[in-house]
Each structure stands twice: as C-alpha cells, then as structure tokens.
Amino acid sequence: MKSVFPLLLAITGGVLYHLGQKSVPRSVSPFAAILLAYAVGSLCCVLALVTLPQERPLLASLLASLRAANGAVALIGIGAVVIEIGFLLAYRAGWNISTASVLTNISVALILLPIGVLLFKEQLSWRNAVGVVCCLLGLYLLSQK
DSSP, X not given: OOOSHHHHHHHHHHHHHHHHHHHSOTTSOHHHHHHHHHHHHHHHHHHHHHHSOOSSOHHHHHHHHHHHOOHHHHHHHXXXXXXXXXXXXXXXXXXXXXXXXHHXXXXXXXXXXXXXXXXXXXXXXXXXXXHHHHHHHHHHHHHOO
C-alpha cells in the first residue's frame, strides 16, 4: 500500500499556500511577495537539510545532487514561479479561494492525463475514466454562474 503521508504534506502545503496567497496585501508587488516567499522556503530547505537524517554527509549529498540535477529542476522552478504569480494575480482579480484552486487543479489534472498515458506509459483504468468524467462535470458546474 502506498504511503499517504506525502499526499498529506502536499495537501497541508496547498492549504497554507492558498491562505497565504489570498492574504498578501495588494500593496506588495507580486514578484517581491514571491521572492520573499522563496527566501522563507529556501531557509526551510536549508534547515531540513541540516536537521533531517541524510544518506551521506551534508556536503557530499549537496554535491551529488548538484551533479545529478537536470533540466527537470529548472522546469520545477519556472513552473513554481508561474503558478505563484498566477494565483496571486487571480486572487487580486477577485477569484474565490474556494474555486480558483479547484478549477486550476482539475484543469492541470486533465492536461496531465494524456501526458501521463502517452509519455510515461501510465495506465488509465475504467475507474480513472469515470473520475475524469466527474472532473469534467465539476469544471462545467464550477464555471456556471
């Protein structure tokens, strides 16, 4: 059975993230807000690297990670900044916290579905297909005024 702990971390992070995004004052530049958020996030990563157990010594682990990192790491950084700015601007434009993340997450999932099947050879079961139909229905219902 797969561990649910990583998903619980992601859910907790998502809730904290959207509460923070919705609460950034309009007087703060979106880019400055994201830069400050990344500074805090970077500090959290440094603290985790220093305090959590590593397979190898810290410096060796960092050097090995730097050597092994590829373009995917850059994609994560670019994607994260685009997501952050997108949500901040969406909330400033009046989107509700209760629907903005649902709409975007369902849309992302629907876009990633064929990518997962075609590029990563993931399997789509009937149960998954029913879930996709539910997502499409949810998008339709959320888009109605």
